[in-house]
Amino acid sequence: MIMAQSGAQQKHDRIIEENLKRVYDEAIEEGVPDRFRMLLEALKQEEQSKASPK
Protein backbone atom coordinates (compact mmCIF):
# COMPACT_ATOMS: atom_id res chain seq x y z
CA MET A 1 0.00 0.00 0.00
CA ILE A 2 2.94 2.32 0.52
CA MET A 3 3.36 3.07 -3.18
CA ALA A 4 -0.31 3.85 -3.72
CA GLN A 5 -0.47 6.01 -0.62
CA SER A 6 2.50 8.14 -1.51
CA GLY A 7 1.21 8.52 -5.06
CA ALA A 8 -2.18 9.67 -3.84
CA GLN A 9 -0.49 11.83 -1.24
CA GLN A 10 1.55 13.60 -3.88
CA LYS A 11 -1.52 14.19 -5.97
CA HIS A 12 -3.42 15.58 -2.98
CA ASP A 13 -0.55 17.85 -2.08
CA ARG A 14 -0.44 19.15 -5.62
CA ILE A 15 -4.19 19.87 -5.69
CA ILE A 16 -3.96 21.62 -2.34
CA GLU A 17 -0.93 23.63 -3.37
CA GLU A 18 -2.62 24.78 -6.56
CA ASN A 19 -5.75 25.89 -4.74
CA LEU A 20 -3.76 27.61 -2.05
CA LYS A 21 -1.83 29.62 -4.62
CA ARG A 22 -4.99 30.47 -6.52
CA VAL A 23 -6.73 31.79 -3.42
CA TYR A 24 -3.67 33.79 -2.44
CA ASP A 25 -3.05 35.16 -5.94
CA GLU A 26 -6.66 36.23 -6.21
CA ALA A 27 -6.22 38.29 -3.07
CA ILE A 28 -2.98 39.79 -4.40
CA GLU A 29 -4.60 40.75 -7.68
CA GLU A 30 -7.30 42.68 -5.85
CA GLY A 31 -4.77 45.44 -5.45
CA VAL A 32 -4.30 47.69 -2.46
CA PRO A 33 -7.01 50.16 -1.39
CA ASP A 34 -6.09 53.83 -1.47
CA ARG A 35 -6.35 54.11 2.29
CA PHE A 36 -2.92 52.50 2.59
CA ARG A 37 -1.19 54.98 0.33
CA MET A 38 -2.89 57.75 2.26
CA LEU A 39 -1.83 56.19 5.53
CA LEU A 40 1.82 56.03 4.47
CA GLU A 41 1.62 59.59 3.22
CA ALA A 42 0.15 60.73 6.54
CA LEU A 43 2.84 58.92 8.53
CA LYS A 44 5.52 60.59 6.43
CA GLN A 45 3.97 64.05 6.81
CA GLU A 46 3.57 63.65 10.52
CA GLU A 47 7.19 62.74 10.93
CA GLN A 48 8.45 65.54 8.75
CA SER A 49 6.48 68.12 10.68
CA LYS A 50 7.95 66.72 13.89
CA ALA A 51 11.51 66.70 12.54
CA SER A 52 11.46 70.26 11.21
CA PRO A 53 9.10 72.42 13.19
CA LYS A 54 8.42 75.82 11.65
Place this chain on the structure above:
Amino acid sequence: MSDPDPRQELVEHLPAMRAFAISLTRNPAVADDMVQDTVVKAWTSFDKFETGSNMRAWLFTILRNTYYSSRRKTKREVADIDGTHTEALAEKPAHDGRLQMTDFRAAFAQLNDEQREALLLVGASGFSYEEAAEMCGVPVGTMKSRTGRGRQKLAELMQLDEEDALEMTDDATLSVLTATKATTF
Protein backbone atom coordinates in the same frame (compact mmCIF):
# COMPACT_ATOMS: atom_id res chain seq x y z
CA MET B 1 21.50 64.51 3.84
CA SER B 2 20.46 60.89 4.34
CA ASP B 3 19.82 57.74 2.30
CA PRO B 4 16.36 57.22 0.88
CA ASP B 5 14.06 56.10 3.67
CA PRO B 6 14.03 52.26 3.69
CA ARG B 7 10.44 52.52 4.82
CA GLN B 8 9.57 53.41 1.22
CA GLU B 9 9.85 49.69 0.61
CA LEU B 10 6.81 49.05 2.82
CA VAL B 11 4.45 49.81 -0.01
CA GLU B 12 5.86 46.97 -2.11
CA HIS B 13 4.86 44.45 0.54
CA LEU B 14 1.30 45.67 0.97
CA PRO B 15 -0.30 43.34 -1.62
CA ALA B 16 1.31 40.26 -0.06
CA MET B 17 0.42 41.43 3.46
CA ARG B 18 -3.18 41.88 2.44
CA ALA B 19 -3.32 38.52 0.70
CA PHE B 20 -1.94 36.84 3.81
CA ALA B 21 -4.32 38.71 6.12
CA ILE B 22 -7.38 38.06 3.94
CA SER B 23 -6.57 34.37 3.59
CA LEU B 24 -5.93 34.03 7.31
CA THR B 25 -9.04 35.89 8.51
CA ARG B 26 -11.32 35.26 5.51
CA ASN B 27 -12.68 38.72 6.18
CA PRO B 28 -11.38 41.60 4.02
CA ALA B 29 -12.53 44.33 6.42
CA VAL B 30 -10.79 42.73 9.38
CA ALA B 31 -7.77 42.00 7.20
CA ASP B 32 -7.43 45.62 6.11
CA ASP B 33 -7.61 46.84 9.69
CA MET B 34 -4.90 44.34 10.60
CA VAL B 35 -2.69 45.50 7.76
CA GLN B 36 -3.26 49.12 8.73
CA ASP B 37 -2.24 48.41 12.34
CA THR B 38 0.81 46.57 11.06
CA VAL B 39 1.88 49.45 8.83
CA VAL B 40 1.64 51.90 11.71
CA LYS B 41 3.56 49.58 14.04
CA ALA B 42 6.23 48.91 11.43
CA TRP B 43 6.58 52.60 10.64
CA THR B 44 6.94 53.68 14.22
CA SER B 45 9.25 50.86 15.30
CA PHE B 46 11.35 50.74 12.19
CA ASP B 47 14.52 51.13 14.25
CA LYS B 48 13.93 47.50 15.32
CA PHE B 49 14.23 46.30 11.74
CA GLU B 50 17.67 44.94 10.95
CA THR B 51 18.83 46.55 7.74
CA GLY B 52 19.58 43.92 5.14
CA SER B 53 17.31 41.28 6.65
CA ASN B 54 14.09 40.12 5.06
CA MET B 55 11.60 42.97 5.36
CA ARG B 56 8.67 40.88 4.24
CA ALA B 57 9.35 38.32 6.97
CA TRP B 58 9.59 41.12 9.51
CA LEU B 59 6.30 42.64 8.37
CA PHE B 60 4.54 39.29 8.32
CA THR B 61 5.73 38.66 11.87
CA ILE B 62 4.13 41.90 13.04
CA LEU B 63 1.02 41.11 11.04
CA ARG B 64 0.54 37.68 12.59
CA ASN B 65 1.17 39.03 16.07
CA THR B 66 -1.52 41.63 15.41
CA TYR B 67 -3.85 38.86 14.35
CA TYR B 68 -3.23 36.71 17.40
CA SER B 69 -3.68 39.55 19.83
CA SER B 70 -6.98 40.62 18.23
CA ARG B 71 -8.13 37.01 17.99
CA ARG B 72 -8.09 36.65 21.75
CA LYS B 73 -10.88 39.21 21.89
CA THR B 74 -13.05 37.63 19.20
CA LYS B 75 -12.48 33.95 19.78
CA ARG B 76 -16.08 33.03 20.54
CA GLU B 77 -17.33 34.78 17.44
CA VAL B 78 -14.88 32.94 15.21
CA ALA B 79 -15.84 29.57 16.70
CA ASP B 80 -19.45 30.22 15.73
CA ILE B 81 -18.59 31.04 12.17
CA ASP B 82 -16.61 27.83 11.89
CA GLY B 83 -19.56 25.88 13.21
CA THR B 84 -21.78 26.96 10.35
CA HIS B 85 -19.10 26.09 7.82
CA THR B 86 -19.03 22.48 8.98
CA GLU B 87 -22.55 21.76 7.83
CA ALA B 88 -22.20 23.31 4.43
CA LEU B 89 -19.26 21.13 3.58
CA ALA B 90 -20.47 17.55 3.39
CA GLU B 91 -20.92 17.25 -0.35
CA LYS B 92 -19.62 15.26 -3.27
CA PRO B 93 -16.01 15.48 -4.41
CA ALA B 94 -15.27 18.22 -6.89
CA HIS B 95 -14.09 17.50 -10.40
CA ASP B 96 -14.48 20.91 -11.87
CA GLY B 97 -11.79 23.50 -10.99
CA ARG B 98 -14.23 26.21 -9.90
CA LEU B 99 -16.15 23.84 -7.71
CA GLN B 100 -12.93 22.50 -6.29
CA MET B 101 -11.84 25.97 -5.30
CA THR B 102 -15.13 26.57 -3.50
CA ASP B 103 -14.57 23.31 -1.64
CA PHE B 104 -11.04 24.35 -0.92
CA ARG B 105 -12.11 27.66 0.59
CA ALA B 106 -14.68 25.95 2.79
CA ALA B 107 -12.14 23.34 3.88
CA PHE B 108 -9.42 25.91 4.46
CA ALA B 109 -11.77 27.86 6.73
CA GLN B 110 -12.06 24.78 8.93
CA LEU B 111 -8.38 24.43 9.66
CA ASN B 112 -7.15 25.90 12.89
CA ASP B 113 -5.30 29.21 12.72
CA GLU B 114 -1.89 27.62 13.15
CA GLN B 115 -2.38 25.23 10.25
CA ARG B 116 -3.84 27.92 8.03
CA GLU B 117 -1.01 30.22 8.85
CA ALA B 118 1.63 27.54 8.22
CA LEU B 119 0.21 26.68 4.82
CA LEU B 120 -0.05 30.34 3.86
CA LEU B 121 3.50 31.12 4.86
CA VAL B 122 5.11 28.06 3.34
CA GLY B 123 2.71 27.04 0.57
CA ALA B 124 1.48 30.39 -0.72
CA SER B 125 3.86 33.17 0.33
CA GLY B 126 6.99 31.24 -0.53
CA PHE B 127 8.79 31.35 2.82
CA SER B 128 11.01 28.44 3.76
CA TYR B 129 10.09 26.22 6.71
CA GLU B 130 12.96 27.81 8.59
CA GLU B 131 11.77 31.35 7.93
CA ALA B 132 8.17 30.48 8.78
CA ALA B 133 9.26 28.76 11.99
CA GLU B 134 11.24 31.78 13.05
CA MET B 135 8.38 34.13 12.27
CA CYS B 136 6.00 32.07 14.38
CA GLY B 137 8.54 31.43 17.12
CA VAL B 138 8.31 27.64 16.90
CA PRO B 139 10.80 24.88 16.00
CA VAL B 140 11.11 23.93 12.33
CA GLY B 141 9.66 20.49 13.12
CA THR B 142 6.51 22.09 14.50
CA MET B 143 6.13 24.16 11.36
CA LYS B 144 6.52 21.04 9.22
CA SER B 145 3.96 19.09 11.19
CA ARG B 146 1.50 21.99 11.05
CA THR B 147 1.68 22.10 7.26
CA GLY B 148 1.51 18.30 7.11
CA ARG B 149 -1.57 18.10 9.31
CA GLY B 150 -3.14 21.02 7.50
CA ARG B 151 -2.71 19.31 4.13
CA GLN B 152 -4.04 16.07 5.52
CA LYS B 153 -7.12 17.75 6.96
CA LEU B 154 -7.75 19.59 3.68
CA ALA B 155 -7.52 16.33 1.75
CA GLU B 156 -10.08 14.78 4.11
CA LEU B 157 -12.46 17.72 4.00
CA MET B 158 -12.21 18.01 0.23
CA GLN B 159 -12.79 14.25 0.05
CA LEU B 160 -9.82 13.80 -2.21
CA ASP B 161 -9.67 10.14 -1.22
CA GLU B 162 -13.11 9.49 -2.64
CA GLU B 163 -12.05 11.19 -5.79
CA ASP B 164 -9.14 8.76 -6.00
CA ALA B 165 -11.50 5.84 -5.48
CA LEU B 166 -13.38 6.88 -8.60
CA GLU B 167 -10.17 6.83 -10.55
CA MET B 168 -8.91 3.47 -9.37
CA THR B 169 -8.07 2.24 -12.80
CA ASP B 170 -4.37 2.90 -13.09
CA ASP B 171 -1.88 0.07 -13.13
CA ALA B 172 -0.19 1.06 -9.90
CA THR B 173 -3.43 0.81 -7.97
CA LEU B 174 -4.37 -2.49 -9.57
CA SER B 175 -1.02 -4.04 -8.87
CA VAL B 176 -1.15 -2.91 -5.28
CA LEU B 177 -4.61 -4.39 -4.90
CA THR B 178 -3.36 -7.67 -6.32
CA ALA B 179 -0.32 -7.63 -4.07
CA THR B 180 -2.46 -6.95 -1.00
CA LYS B 181 -4.72 -9.83 -1.91
CA ALA B 182 -1.78 -12.15 -2.41
CA THR B 183 -0.36 -11.45 1.05
CA THR B 184 -3.77 -11.79 2.69
CA PHE B 185 -4.37 -15.28 1.39
